[in-house]
Amino acid sequence: MNDIILETRGLTKHYGGVHALEDANFTLRRGEHVAIMGDNGAGKSTFVRQITGVEQPTRGEIHFDGNKVEFKGPIEAREAGIEAVFQTLALADHLDVPDNLFLGREKTKWNWLGPFRRLDYAAMHADTLAALEKTGVKIPSIRNTIQFMSGGQRQCVAIARTATFHSKLTIMDEPTAALGVQETAQVENIVRALKEQGEPLILISHNMRQVMDLCDRIVVFRRGRICANLRAADVSGEEVVAYITGAKTQAEYMVEDAL
Amino acid sequence: MADAIMGIGGLKYDHKKRHRPPELNVFLALILIIGVFEILGQTLPYMNGQSFLFDTQGRFDSIFNEARLKIVILQVAIIGIIALGVTQVILTGGIDLSSGSIVGATAMIAMSFAQVGEVNGSPNTRAVFFEQGWVDLPVMIPVMVGLACGLFAGLINGLLVAYTRIPPFIATLGMMVTARGVAKWWTKGQPVSFPTESFATIGAGMTPVYIFVALAVLFYLIMRHTVYGKHTYAIGSNMDAARMSGINVQRHLTMVYTIAGGLAAIAAIVLSSKNLTAQAGMGVMYELDAIAMAVIGGISLQGGRGSIIGTALGALIFGVIISGFTYLRLDAYYQEMAKGAIIVGAVVLDQWRQRRAAHRL
Ligand SMILES: Nc1ncnc2c1ncn2[C@@H]1O[C@H](COP(=O)(O)OP(=O)(O)OP(=O)(O)O)[C@@H](O)[C@H]1O
Numbered sequence: 080m081n082d083i084i085l086e087t088r089g090l091t092k093h094y095g096g097v098h099a100l101e102d103a104n105f106t107l108r109r110g111e112h113v114a115i116m117g118d119n120g121a122g123k124s125t126f127v128r129q130i131t132g133v134e135q136p137t138r139g140e141i142h143f144d145g146n147k148v149e150f151k152g153p154i155e156a157r158e159a160g161i162e163a164v165f166q167t168l169a170l171a172d173h174l175d176v177p178d179n180l181f182l183g184r185e186k187t188k189w190n191w192l193g194p195f196r197r198l199d200y201a202a203m204h205a206d207t208l209a210a211l212e213k214t215g216v217k218i219p220s221i222r223n224t225i226q227f228m229s230g231g232q233r234q235c236v237a238i239a240r241t242a243t244f245h246s247k248l249t250i251m252d253e254p255t256a257a258l259g260v261q262e263t264a265q266v267e268n269i270v271r272a273l274k275e276q277g278e279p280l281i282l283i284s285h286n287m288r289q290v291m292d293l294c295d296r297i298v299v300f301r302r303g304r305i306c307a308n309l310r311a312a313d314v315s316g317e318e319v320v321a322y323i324t325g326a327k328t329q330a331e332y333m334v335e336d337a338l
Numbered sequence: 339m340a341d342a343i344m345g346i347g348g349l350k351y352d353h354k355k356r357h358r359p360p361e362l363n364v365f366l367a368l369i370l371i372i373g374v375f376e377i378l379g380q381t382l383p384y385m386n387g388q389s390f391l392f393d394t395q396g397r398f399d400s401i402f403n404e405a406r407l408k409i410v411i412l413q414v415a416i417i418g419i420i421a422l423g424v425t426q427v428i429l430t431g432g433i434d435l436s437s438g439s440i441v442g443a444t445a446m447i448a449m450s451f452a453q454v455g456e457v458n459g460s461p462n463t464r465a466v467f468f469e470q471g472w473v474d475l476p477v478m479i480p481v482m483v484g485l486a487c488g489l490f491a492g493l494i495n496g497l498l499v500a501y502t503r504i505p506p507f508i509a510t511l512g513m514m515v516t517a518r519g520v521a522k523w524w525t526k527g528q529p530v531s532f533p534t535e536s537f538a539t540i541g542a543g544m545t546p547v548y549i550f551v552a553l554a555v556l557f558y559l560i561m562r563h564t565v566y567g568k569h570t571y572a573i574g575s576n577m578d579a580a581r582m583s584g585i586n587v588q589r590h591l592t593m594v595y596t597i598a599g600g601l602a603a604i605a606a607i608v609l610s611s612k613n614l615t616a617q618a619g620m621g622v623m624y625e626l627d628a629i630a631m632a633v634i635g636g637i638s639l640q641g642g643r644g645s646i647i648g649t650a651l652g653a654l655i656f657g658v659i660i661s662g663f664t665y666l667r668l669d670a671y672y673q674e675m676a677k678g679a680i681i682v683g684a685v686v687l688d689q690w691r692q693r694r695a696a697h698r699l
């Protein structure tokens with residue numbers, strides 16, 4: 080069995096004249112937790128959108144779980160086993176918490192009715208309570224629509240969604256950006272639990288302490304390019320910042336060196 | 339139960355003080371409007387104290403003026419059927435302007451398969467398919483043909499909206515013009531009349547109301563309790579989120595518009611049966627009335643918000659207003675003017691409520 084769960088070769092995305100992502104060669108091993116860091120607009124979220132099938136890359140190859148893949152949409156990526164918390168959260172404002180948690184893969188009864196199969200509200204409700212417990216979020220009532228919930232509450236709903244379903248690869252794009260101290264700690268615990276279960280993770284974060292605590296490896300994006308690949312244990316926070324700002328550059332992006 | 343007063347994570351939350359469902363507001367508006375008509379009827383000098391709602395002459399078993407109540411609901415039942423489909427389209431954030439024309443085209447085509455072979459003892463040579471001998475067909479045939487027409491028109495709407503990404507307003511506007519053209523072309527403008535007895539029963543008496551109520555209940559259950567309904571709301575609420583959550587948005591939109599076309603076809607079948615004739619001009623402006631019912635019922639034109647109950651109540655308000663104007667013996671001109679004002683008023687009120695709800699937090 081192949082040791083590498085995700086590999087991109089020359090992955091490139093242009094939005095018209097904007098070169099958001101250039102020639103990204105990225106490798107992720109099974110069970111490995113990798114952080115992606117970089118300034119705003121460095122291309123981190125763009126990278127995530129390419130590998131989750133939300134967008135189609137301009138150029139380049141994606142290999143997932145031993146196969147070359149070309150996801151035509153997020154459904155295919157999810158079916159392949161990639162689970163993501165997007166920076167935009169991808170929540171439907173007018174639905175309540177269980178509806179959002181199970182959006183696109185509802186628990187149902189009477190499945191012979193096809194698209195008109197019946198929603199199993201009771202089961203989804205119970206699972207939602209269990210999932211929210213893991214994130215430690217405080218929500219007045221899960222039966223309310225999420226449109227007026229606070230940024231952190233919404234973020235927890237999105238995270239609980241990935242934590243509920245087992246996957247081969249989890250991607251979190253700035254999952255704790257809006258969270259309080261306690262909730263952040265809870266989310267970090269979720270990440271640690273994934274590590275213990277040997278599930279690989281890509282974590283995008285601006286929080287140096289968090290990255291150093293949780294991840295094995297740090298990949299730095301700068302102006303659409305991967306500019307450094309560092310083993311978390313071997314570098315200091317200052318060094319990483321130097322790479323992010325461009326004060327320091329790695330001669331060659333070498334996966335093997337850091338693995 | 340501790341659960342009843344506590345939210346997740348120890349937050350205090352009183353479940354008894356949940357938001358008032360918006361449908362309740364629509365219902366209160368309905369009561370209010372009935373009240374206004376009742377009071378006007380009692381106070382306007384030329385009305386001689388006639389009652390809008392109540393039976394003052396002892397004509398019926400109950401205290402209500404049953405004849406008026408029947409008219410109120412009967413005159414909105416057919417457009418109400420259309421409104422059920424339009425509601426689903428609006429919930430996705432779209433709009434359907436074609437339903438009135440689909441009614442026209444479907445009525446013409448379905449009726450031509452429902453004609454009798456003999457009128458008053460002589461052959462009905464003016465039947466559309468007289469030469470082919472397609473007369474006195476079993477009722478299932480016109481019904482199936484009609485349904486197929488509506489579903490097909492809706493399918494085209496759906497495919498246009500979902501796959502070409504042109505705005506629903508434009509796609510369905512195109513269908514509105516085209517379907518009306520089909521309705522006129524079908525018999526070169528001639529009306530189609532003399533349906534078989536079995537076809538005529540579909541729209542006879544109060545049957546349209548029963549059909550409307552049955553469909554309303556069915557779609558209430560579908561929108562509230564099935565995956566189809568949930569995805570319809572999700573798409574209207576946040577289409578990108580729906581896509582990222584793995585909903586096949588294009589396929590779903592196609593389905594929603596197809597179902598709306600099917601409901602327009604049912605309305606066409608009931609209407610032509612009720613009128614015992616089909617004409618190319620049938621259903622003109624019905625699309626706007628159906629949209630008005632939905633909007634009055636609290637369906638947000640931005641999508642994602644509202645329910646079938648709201649639309650059903652909106653349809654009733656619509657019927658009450660029309661009947662009320664007739665009851666007060668006001669000209670049809672005023673009716674139309676008032677209708678326009680009410681539609682705009684309903685949207686303004688809804689926007690205002692939304693903003694207020696956002697401020698409260
Ligand atoms: N749909 C789009 N059309 C045009 N330009 C885009 C589009 N999406 C992203 N970009 C551009 O691509 C670049 C990379 O954006 P991206 O969202 O990947 O940054 P990021 O690294 O995630 O930043 P942040 O830390 O702020 O989330 C930016 O310059 C952005 O303006």
Ligand SMILES: [Mg+2]
Nearest residue numbers: 123124125166
């Ligand atoms: Mg980003």
